[in-house]
Amino acid sequence: MLGRRTLLTGIGGAALAGMARAQTFPDRPLRWVVGYPPGGASDVFARLIGGHIGTRLGQTMVVENRPGGGAVVASEAVARSAPDGYTLLHVDNGILVYNPALYSRLPYDPDRDFRGVGFIGRFPLFLVVRPDNPVKDFAEFVAQSKTRAPNYGTPAVASPHHLAMEMVKRRTGLEATHVPYRGGPAAMQDLLAGNVESVVIDCASGIPFITSGRVKTLCVFSEARSARAPDVPTLRELGHANAVAYGWQGMSVPAATPAPVVAKLAEALAAGVGADDVQARYRDLGIESAPWSPQEFADFVRRENAEWRPLIRELGIRLDS
Secondary structure, eight states: OHHHHHHHHHHHHHHHHHHHHHHHOOSSOEEEEESSOTTSHHHHHHHHHHHHHHHHHTSOEEEEEOOOTTTHHHHHHHHTSOSSSSEEEEEEHIIIIIHHHHOSOOSSOHHHHEEEEEEEEEEEEEEEEOTTOOOOSHHHHHHHHTTSOOEEEESSTTOHHHHHHHHHHHHHOOOOEEEEOSSHHHHHHHHHTTSSSEEEEEHHHHHHHHHTTSSEEEEEOSSSOBTTBTTSOBTTTTTOTTOOOEEEEEEEEETTSOHHHHHHHHHHHHHHHHSHHHHHHHHHHTOBOOOOOHHHHHHHHHHHHHHHHHHHHHHTOOSOO
């Protein structure tokens, strides 16, 4: 009985301590670590939403870019940081879902080392070529790839764009060679310069090029057409029902971060995503959002894991073999 009382007292004390920390949190600037270079979708939205979060919490939000190794460098840094709510990780499909299937060893375990705060948004992915490319549609792009495989650029090795395209290749018969870049803008610049033949780009980086006609868009990988590019067909429409993929972003913290602190961050994140200027930007770029709680975000990640990790292993894609 004494042992049970001691245990319950310890648990209650920890809960009270967590609540006390949440009441005074934050009392200094926060750091939001982004595993990709400046200028890409992750960086842009971390800075836009981070400004609102900082205002709501009454502290400065510092966005720190730490690119490298499919965001493994940034992920490890946050996983090893103090679980106090002051160091946040900008997460996506690659960090939380893909990497455990891509690497035999990781310096972090996304299922154990992180705790979800909330959802930032879902980003449709497009396959684009230069306007002067003679290919008229995706079917012709696939047909021509049988005699000469084109190359395709993405923002990074193991990015959602890269894994989505490898899935599309497997499920449509397309042949293509991957060319990784340091961010989506760099890939698009090389496409326009004629240094790469096609690019898989997310809506945040790609819609300005798509709507202005600076690129020819062959398809979108989502279930439905994008409201910002209604003339672009989905792969599902083109007869590839199971070729569906998209990028998404969220926020996580070290797993031991107290629940009251996570709740406070989740509230601030939801307010930031829901801010008028952020939602206007989302509409302009065709980004989809949902005000999920930390638990709803965790449930979503589990569903993504069940879909993508077996597929990546089936594709035989490894980054450390």
